[in-house]
Amino acid sequence: MKRLTTIVLCAAACSALAQEAPPEKPEALQARAKEMRAEAARLRDAAEAAHSAAQTACWKKFLVSACLEEAKERWRDSRREAKQLEVEAGRLERRARAIEREERMRRYAEEAPQREAEAARRAEDIRRRQEEAMRRMEEKQGARQ
Numbered sequence: 001m002k003r004l005t006t007i008v009l010c011a012a013a014c015s016a017l018a019q020e021a022p023p024e025k026p027e028a029l030q031a032r033a034k035e036m037r038a039e040a041a042r043l044r045d046a047a048e049a050a051h052s053a054a055q056t057a058c059w060k061k062f063l064v065s066a067c068l069e070e071a072k073e074r075w076r077d078s079r080r081e082a083k084q085l086e087v088e089a090g091r092l093e094r095r096a097r098a099i100e101r102e103e104r105m106r107r108y109a110e111e112a113p114q115r116e117a118e119a120a121r122r123a124e125d126i127r128r129r130q131e132e133a134m135r136r137m138e139e140k141q142g143a144r145q
Contacts, residue, residue, distance in 0.1 A: 026103075029096035036089035040082040047078030 054071035061067050 024099060026096035026099045029092045029099070033089040033092040033096070036085045036092070040085035040089070043078055043082040043085065047075050047082065050078070051075040 051071055051074070054074065055068065058064055058067035058071055
């Protein structure tokens with residue numbers, strides 16, 4: 001019963017998280033992903049501790065194999081829950097990186113006219129310097145003759 005309650009509560013929490021619109025700020029997404037990864041680590045650690053305790057308790061019982069199998073099944077369920085949290089955290093991290101990438105591309109596109117104007121100015125400056133160099137070279141050659 002305790003296991004079923006835990007599973008139902010975790011499933012409800014996960015579905016509620018999935019239905020919520022994630023915040024669109026990369027920092028908030030990354031913070032939430034970090035929290036989820038920490039929770040997954042806590043679940044894994046708790047699963048390991050519970051499994052170890054259950055194994056010890058099982059060896060004191062008459063039906064050791066059945067008890068060990070049940071303990072292993074509970075351990076797998078807990079690990080599965082932790083893995084689901086890690087997967088969701090990975091999704092949030094990927095979404096945060098995508099938002100950051102989109103923001104960089106938007107800024108790059110906004111700055112394109114400025115870059116083009118600067119490139120045109122530099123090209124004009126180079127052209128003027130080349131013309132000046134050619135004019136000076138022609139003057140030197142004219143002075144020699």
